[in-house]
Amino acid sequence: MTRVWLTPWEWACCGDPFEIGDEVDFGIRSRDPQALVDELGAELTGTVDALESHHEEDYADRVRGTVVAVHEVSREVVERRFEHFVDPFARARTSGRLQLPDGVSAGAGFSRQGSSIERVPGTTRLSSVGGIPVAAVEYYGPSARHADAEESPAEARRRQRVGWLVDIEEAPPAPRIA
Template sequence: MAVMTRVWLTDWEWLCCGDPFAVGDEVDFGIRSRAPGEHLVELLGPALAVTVDGIESHHEEEYPDRLRGRVVAIYSVAHEIIERRTLRRPGHGAPPTATMPAEGEDWPMTGKDLGNGVFVGTRPTRYVVETVPVPDSASLEPVRGVRLPEAQQDPPDAYVAEPADDAPGERRARSLAGWLVDVEERA
């Protein structure tokens, strides 16, 4: 007898690694938890979070709780976020001993001169960006798979922002949060 199980996959784990899969494929997921935690309830909203039967993970450890079965549906989950840009100040994203650059100037470059005209370095931006999720703003979009080759991937529309400028302030955007995967689990 088959059981339908909905599994949450986090964007940060699956955007970097994990085997690609599509609707109709057989999967074997390590399940970290069978109950959504507070963070997932905040992200998805209570009505959607209650439909989640398992939280997949494959980075930190090998989980003995396994979910094996055939994928019957995949939904990308996007949510609204607010990006807040504030001017970087010494002690607030810059070293406490840093001297604030004059208005219109960049923070100084730190790095190393490797010789022959090669310099490796970094420079912090003038702003610290804080990302705040908007509660109960999750939306689902059916997709064909997760980590599919570019030619098979659904059109990217999970991150749509207002026109960007590099000034302080706020802007709203939609951001990919993860995937809900419906699996016909074999008992």
């Protein structure tokens, strides 16, 4: 059995849906999962055999076989909204308002909204699923934030999909006829 890591952004871009029992053929960018330690933790990373990619020109390595299990990997995150004042002319102004051609002056700043997302340690979870749907819809789905920024909380805790672990029973190589 071979466990392959799939990232949501790559699968949203170029992946096709599949289910347990389907035959798959994955291009493998690496068989060294150490790049996942920060994402998944050392223990879970130790179960990964290969990292799938859709964005390589030629794959030196492939995993082909039957899907026997699919696990969605998720974790909790804290999303914090913030707003700050930005004065785009601060460096150009010596004092007071900046004078522009034709008698126009600029001195008013504007506020900018943004958000930061922080991982919550120790919240990574595997959930068995029947397959991988059309990921573009799932990955770029509705935001967890409210539509009205005035009513939206400044801090919200939610679960975020990190990727999938797919267990594959590899097909034996076809015999070569000389």
